[in-house]
Amino acid sequence: MTQAQARGIAVPAASEVHALPGRGIAGVVMGQPLQLGSEGLRVELGADALALHAVAERLRGEGRTVSWLIDPVLRTVLGLVAFGDALKPGARAAIARLRAAGIRTVMLTGDNAGAAARVAAMLGLDEVQAEVLPQDKAARVGALKRNGEAVVAMVGDGINDAPALAAADVGIAMSTGTDVAMHAAGITLMRGDPALVADALAVSHRTVRKIRQNLFWAFIYNVIGIPLAVAGLLNPVVAGAAMAFSSVSVVSNALLLRRWHPLAGAGEADQQEAMQ
Secondary structure (H helix, E strand, C coil): CHHHHHCCCCCCCEEEEEEECCCEEEEEECCEEEEEECHHHHHHHCCECCCHHHHHHHHHHCCCEEEEEEECCCCEEEEEEEECCCCCCCHHHHHHHHHHCCCCCEEECCCCHHHHHHHHHHHCCCEEECCCCHHHHHHHHHHHHHCCCCCCEEEECCHHHHHHHHHCCEEEEECCCCHHHHHHCCEEECCCCCHHHHHHHHHHHHHHHHHHHHHHHHHHHHHHHHHHHHCCCCCHHHHHHHHHHHHHHHHHHHHHHHHCCCCCCCCHHHHHHHHC
C-alpha cells in the first residue's frame, strides 16, 4: 500500500471482504469478485497458473510464500504476491537459549515447505512442520503430547493459534497479538520479544526451586522442633524465636528471586555469554 501511494497508484476499495480459513481471503473490487490465497486455494478452484508457475517455483525456492490472485468466476489466475518473513532481532539467540536448556523446538506453520525450511535453518530449530492448516495445529500439539513429550508449550499470537494454545500444557501468547490468543493462553508476555519466552521459563523454574527449598526448611524446623517440644526439652521462648526465624528464613530465601534479571532486551552477545 505504501509503495502504491508513493508511485501515485490509486488503490480501489474492497467490499464484502471475508476470510477463507486456512486458504486466504475473498472480496469484491470494482464489482469483480477476487480471491487471494494459497496454492491449496488455487488447486481447489482449478485455476491454471500458466506462465506464472515457473515464477512461483523460483520464489518458493528463495524461501518465499506465494499467494495467488484469482478470479473465482472465470477460475483464472490474475497474478501472484510473494511474501518473505523477516526474523525478529534476537530470535535466533532466543531459540539457542531454549535449546541450551534442553527444550526441543518445533515450528508449526501454514507456509510452504521451502519458506518454512529456510526460516527453520536460520533459527536453528529442531523440527519444522509446514503447510499446517489452522484447524490442524491443535491436533499437531496433541500428537506431540502423545509422542512422549514431557510438557508441550505453545507460543502464538494469532486467532488461528488459539486452539493450539488451549491444547498445549502451557500456552504462551504475546500481548502484541490478538485478544483471542491471549484469552486461550495461560501466560501472556508483555512484549513481542521472543527472548521473553526463555525468560518466562527461567523465572518459573527458579520460582519452583524456591518453593521446594522453603518447604524443605519449614519441614526441617518442624521435624527437629516438635519432638524436642514434646519431650519438654525446648524452652517456649526458644521455640517462639525458632518459629520466627523459620518465617524470616523462608521470606529471605524467596526474596533472593529479586536478584534474577531477564535477558530479554539484552544484546545477542550478552545472551550467548549468559548461556555459557
